[in-house]
Amino acid sequence: MKRTRFELARWATRLCYSSFVFCHSHTHRRSLIAFGLILAVAITVSAQPAPAGQKVIRDPDEYKAYSAAVNTADATSRAEALDAFIQQYPKSLVLTDALEQEMAAWQTVGDSAQVKNVAKRLLAVDSGNIRALGIVVALDRVSAAQGDNAALNEMCVDASGGMLAVPMWRQPADMSETDFIALSKLLNDIFIGAEGYCAVEQKNYSQARTWLTRAYGMDPANVQDTYRLAVADLESTPPEADGFWYCARAIHLAQSATIPQDVGSMTAYCKAKYMTYHGSGDGWDALITAAATQGAPPRDFAKQIKAGPTPAPPASPQK
DSSP: OOOOOOOOOOGGGOOOOOSSSOOOHHHHHHHGGGHHHHTOOOOOEESSOOOTTOEEOOOHHHHHHHHHHHTOSSHHHHHHHHHHHHHHOTTOTTHHHHHHHHHHHHHHHTOHHHHHHHHHHHHHHOTTOHHHHHHHHHHHHHHHHTTOHHHHHHHHHHHHHHHHHGGGOOOOTTSOHHHHHHHHHHHHHHHHHHHHHHHHHTTOHHHHHHHHHHHHHHOTTOHHHHHHHHHHHHTSSSOOTHHHHHHHHHHHHHHHTTOHHHHHHHHHHHHHHHHHHHSSSTTHHHHHHHHTTOSSOOTTHHHHSOOOSSOOOOOOOOO
């Protein structure tokens, strides 16, 4: 029996790992579809002699149990069957495959807690599984946004390790070059964006700007990294005027994605900062409109946002 499961979805349904507004459950559930990119699982299993590189289950009972589990139609039942298989055959040749399949099944259900739990189990038996690490980092960022300091600390450690791991990751034999390039880019974006998030939380704004500028270059449509880049710019001493453009761009992206909570929180912080710097709200609406059609701050942008003469108390970034 041969089974191949390869799921790649557009990152437009990216994980909503906001640093300032936690995604509501329906958005969070829908965004888990993005894990299809990370859970790009290609599994080839056979009970018969096979070409080199193909995994062979020689125990008929083990093969039957695995085959039945992966072919279970209902996602929840499939995840539970795979978990039972793993418990029964903890040293199986297809242990990591079974864990990846279980993780993908929980992703289909939309159960992020189970996805993270299985990803950590996968890392325990395969510490170099960069896809599982990417999932843990992304989900830790969701938890960190809700004030979970343990998740924040774990994310910061894992993100640093992930950034070092991506350049050393080699294309799996069962993955096409196109998919490998896309997945490498996504994982790099997750790790670098998380590293930038950590730097902002640590008030290391110079380093945050370095990481988040790279993250923006890889995915200019990422609302959260764009906004965090704005915060890093505007919280710097002195403030970097480009931060107002990134504010406007993030607000536009949130409006396009129909995330009203994010729009409101970002606008409150960014406009207050703008009025402090500029001296009034003049030009704010035009800035939002212009950023909708621009991919980067104009070269003379700082000159367009002239500092006002009477600074007011600074605003604080919204969580």
